[in-house]
Amino acid sequence: MSNPLALRSDAEALAAPFPPLLADAEHLATTVLLGDHGRRRAGTGDTFWQYRPAQAYDDARGIDWRRSARSDSDFVQDKEWQIAQSIVLWVDQAASMGFQSDDHPTKAHRARTLSLAIAILLIRGGERVGLTGLRLPPRRGEAQLMRMAALLSEMEDIDYGAPEAQGMLPHSRALFVSDFLGDIKPVEAALLRAADRGVRGVILQVLDPQEEAFPFDGRTIFQSMTGAIQHETLKAGDLKKRYLDRLAERKARLQHLAQTTGWQFQTHHTGESAANALLWLYGALERHP
Template identity: 85%
Template sequence: MIQPLALRSAAEDIAAPLPALLAGAEHLAAAVLLGDHGRRRAGTGDTFWQYRPAQPHDEARSIDWRRSARSDSNFVQDKEWQIAQSIILWVDQAASMSFASENHPTKAERARTLALAMAILLIRGGERVGLTGLRLPPRRGEAQLMQMAQLLSEDDAIDYGAPEAQGMLPHSRALFISDFLGDIGPVEEALLRAADRDVRGTLLQVLDPQEEAFPFDGRTIFQSMTGALEHETLKAGDLKQRYLDRLAQRKDRLAHLARITGWQFSTHHTGQSATNALLWLYGAMERRA
C-alpha cells in the first residue's frame, strides 16, 4: 500500500520534495505541454484574445484608450471565452490493481499516476476536478490535488473494483481507470447512468503485459490478489487460448459500451510509455461524441 503520509504535499514548506505519487504525476504532466482550455471565441474570460473596433453598444469603460490612441478609431479588447468544466475521476483501488510482473509498475501505481497527472493538467487549465462517489466534489486549486493524492493512496480490500456513477453532474465529463477484469455489470450500469445525465468520458483499461501474453504452462496455481479466489491446473498452456478469447471479448464489450454511450475507450499496458497514455487521455477527454 502507498502510505497516505508519503503523499502529503509540502503545502506549508514549498521547498520540501513532493511526495512520491504527486511527484510522479507532476513529472508526467510536465512532459505534456498544454495551454489553458480557451474556446477561441469572444466571451466571458480573463485572457486577451483580440482587439476589435468599438461598436455603438460598447460602454466607454470597455474602450482600450492606449490602443485607440494609436489610431483614428476606438478599440476594445475581446476576452477569450472560457467555461470551466467539471470532470469526475474514478480510479480502481481494488486488490487486482496491485498486480505487477517483472520490473513493471503495478497497475495501481500507473492508474493513480495517470489520473493525478490528468487532474493536474485539467485543474491548471481552469477546470474543476473531483472523485466519484461524493468523496471529493469537483473543485479547483492545488489543495484539491493534495486531497486527491491522499484519497488515491488508499487501497480497497476487495478483489475487483466497480465504478460509481454517484456524484457525476449533468453535462460533465468523467474518466474511469481500471483493469476492468471484474463483473462487467456495474461498468455497464455506470455508463448507462452517465449517458442519462449527458456525461461523456473515457474508459482506460490498464493491464500488465503478462495479463496480455498469458505466458504460463504446466502446473500453475492462479490466485487472486486477496487469496479469496484460486484455481490450480496441471496444463496451464491448454487454458491460454480460452483466456485470450475471454480477454478479447471483454475488450470488445468495453469498446461497445463506450461507443453506445458516447465515451472513448483504450487499453494501456504498464510496459508502455506513461507519457503516450497521458497524451491519448488528454485528447480523448477533449473529444465530445
Template identity: 85%
Template structure:
C-alpha cells in the same frame, strides 16, 4: 501504501511536458466568454441561475439560509457557468490493481494513480475543477485539491475488483475511469449508462500488465486473486491460453462498444509502455468534443 507526496511528485513529473489541458465538453467553446456574458449553466459566475437542494458535499457557507427558511430543506444558489468545467475521476483501487508480473514494472494501481493524478494536474492548471466519484471529493480547483486527491488515491480497497460510481457526476460534465476492468461488467455498464443519461462524456482507460495480454503459462499453475480469496489450479495451463485470450478480446470489444454507445472514448494501456503516451491519449480523449 503509496506516500501522497511521492505520488504527487511522480504525477507532476509526468504532466510537466504537456500544455495545460482544457477538458472541452460539447458546449465549452460557446461557454468560455469574456466579461460578464455568462451561459445559463451552473458554475462559478456571479449571476444567480437557480436554487437547488443542498447536497452532502456542499459547504455550509454556500447554503442560502433565507430561501431555506421557507422550506424543510436547505437550498444552494447555483451561479452562471462561465469558465470552469467539472471533471470527475474514478481510479480503481481494488486488490486486482496491485498486480505486476515483474519487479521492474509498476503495479497496475501505481500506473493508474499516476495517470489519474497527472490528468488532474493538467486539468486544474487549465482552470478546471476536478473531483472524485462517489461524493468522496467534490470537484474543486487549486493545489489543496490535488493534495487531498493524492491522499485519497493512495489507499487500497479490500475488494478483489473495483466498480465505478456515477454518483456525484454533474450534468454535462466530463469523467475519466481508469481500471483493469477485469471484474463484473454490470456495474461498469450501469455507471456509463447513468452518466450518459446526465449528458456526461469522458474516457475509459484500461490498464493491464503485459503478462495479462501474453498469458505465458504452461503446465501446472495455480492462479490466485490478489486478495487470495479466489484460487484455481490446473495441470495444463497452456490449454487455457486460447480461451483466455478470446475472453479478454471479447471484454475489450464490449468496453469499446459501450464507450461508443455512450459517447465516451476507450483505450488499453500496458504498464510496460510509456506513461506519457497514455497521458497524451487522455489529453486528446478528454479534449475531444463528442
C-alpha cells in the same frame, strides 16, 4: 488518552505514499505542454477564436469594424469558451490493481499516477476536478490535488472494483480507470447512468503485459490478489486461447459501451510509455465539450 508518538507514527505511515505519488504525477504532467486554456467553443472568454458574419441578435458593439471594412458584410469576433468545467475521476483501488510482473509498475501505481497527472493538467488549466462519489466534489486549487493524492493512495480489500456513479454533474466529463477484469454489469450501469445525465468521458483500461501474453504453461496455480479466488491446473497452456478470447471479448464489450454512451475507450499497458498515455488522455478529454 492516545499516545502522541504512536499517533505521529500512524500519521507518517499514512502520509508516506502521498509525496512520491504527487511527485511522480507532477513529473509526468510536465511532459504535456499547456498553452492558454480554451475549449474551442464560442462563448465567454478573452481569447480570439474566429470571425463570423454578424447576425440579427448580435449587439452593434460586438461588430469588428476593422474586419467588416474589408467586406460588404459585418463581422463579429467569437471568443473561446473558457467557463471552467467539472471533471470527475473513478480510479479502481481494488486488490487486482496491485498486480505487477517483472520490473513493471503495478497497475494501481500507473492508474493513480496517470489520473493525478491529468488532474494536475486540468486544474492548472482552470477546470474543476474531483472524484466520483461524495468524498471529493470537483474543485480547483493545489489543495484539491493533495486531497486527491491522499484518497487515491488508499486500497480496498476486495478483488475487483466497480465504478461509483454518484457525484457526476449533468453535462460534465468523467474518467474511469481500471483493469475492468471484474463483473462488467456495474460498469455498464455506471456508464448508462452517466449517459442519462449527459456526462461524456473516457474509459482507460490498464493491464500488465503478462495479462495480455498469458505466458503460463504446465502446472500453475492462479490466485486472485486477495487469495479469495484460486484455480490450479496441470496444463495452463491449454487455457491460453480461451483466456485471450475472453480478454478480447471484454475489450470489445468496453469499446461497444463507449461508443453507445458517447465515451472513448483505450487500453494501456504498464510496460508502455506513461507519457504517451497521458497525452492521449488529455486529448480525449479535451475533445469532449
